[in-house]
Amino acid sequence: MSNGAVTPDTSVPDAPVSRVTTFGPSALLTPANGITVLRLLATPVVIALIMLWGASWFTFVFGGLLAMSDGVDGWLARKQGTTRSGAFLDPLADKVVVLGALFALVAKGIVWWVPAVIIAVREVTMSVYRSVVGRRGVSIPARTTAKVKTLAQDVAIGLCLAPPLATHKVVLSTAIWVATALTVFTGGQYFLDGRRSARQGVADGPDIGARPVDGSSSAA
Numbered sequence: 001m002s003n004g005a006v007t008p009d010t011s012v013p014d015a016p017v018s019r020v021t022t023f024g025p026s027a028l029l030t031p032a033n034g035i036t037v038l039r040l041l042a043t044p045v046v047i048a049l050i051m052l053w054g055a056s057w058f059t060f061v062f063g064g065l066l067a068m069s070d071g072v073d074g075w076l077a078r079k080q081g082t083t084r085s086g087a088f089l090d091p092l093a094d095k096v097v098v099l100g101a102l103f104a105l106v107a108k109g110i111v112w113w114v115p116a117v118i119i120a121v122r123e124v125t126m127s128v129y130r131s132v133v134g135r136r137g138v139s140i141p142a143r144t145t146a147k148v149k150t151l152a153q154d155v156a157i158g159l160c161l162a163p164p165l166a167t168h169k170v171v172l173s174t175a176i177w178v179a180t181a182l183t184v185f186t187g188g189q190y191f192l193d194g195r196r197s198a199r200q201g202v203a204d205g206p207d208i209g210a211r212p213v214d215g216s217s218s219a220a
Contacts (some may be wrong), residue, residue: 022080037072039093043100050104055166067154117181122187149186152179
């Protein structure tokens with residue numbers, strides 16, 4: 001028999017609690033952005049090291065630290081708050097580092113120019129494409145495969161800079177072509193995603209897909 005007391009219903013899950021972040025979406029001066037800018041500034045150093053020494057342990061370690069810093073700024077962004085500026089700068093830094101190192105390797109004769117040009121065309125084309133459709137209110141969500149693509153590019157470049165592999169042309173060529181294939185594949189994914197999002201936006205009305213970028217997904 002009830003005594004009039006109200007027993008709380010513990011079967012209902014607690015309401016989701018919003019994650020408190022340090023920086024808002026419009027912030028510019030953040031630690032994550034600072035690391036991203038350092039990556040951009042360090043790219044000419046990597047290019048100079050490759051041009052001077054080619055495959056060397058110093059260049060390998062320096063380039064490896066530069067590649068790992070991408071994960072650090074991503075972790076900081078998720079922890080402290082993603083920003084629109086970070087959503088722009090992070091993929092830009094990825095592309096500048098990768099393309100700068102690739103063409104330095106081409107200039108040294110370590111990498112064939114064809115895969116480097118394919119990667120460059122994909123990266124530039126996709127950046128322009130996302131910018132154009134973004135102005136039309138079409139948002140293209142980032143895919144996990146884009147980060148895998150960037151990792152494959154970093155690994156391929158790292159193998160080219162490792163002195164023990166400098167003479168193993170088959171290994172280096174295979175690594176570069178695997179990274180190239182992933183680069184082209186993810187570009188196709190994003191193109192199809194953009195067309196799908198545009199069709200969905202037309203079907204659902206002008207307000208769908210026209211949300212501002214929150215910076216949470218920046219890989220492309």
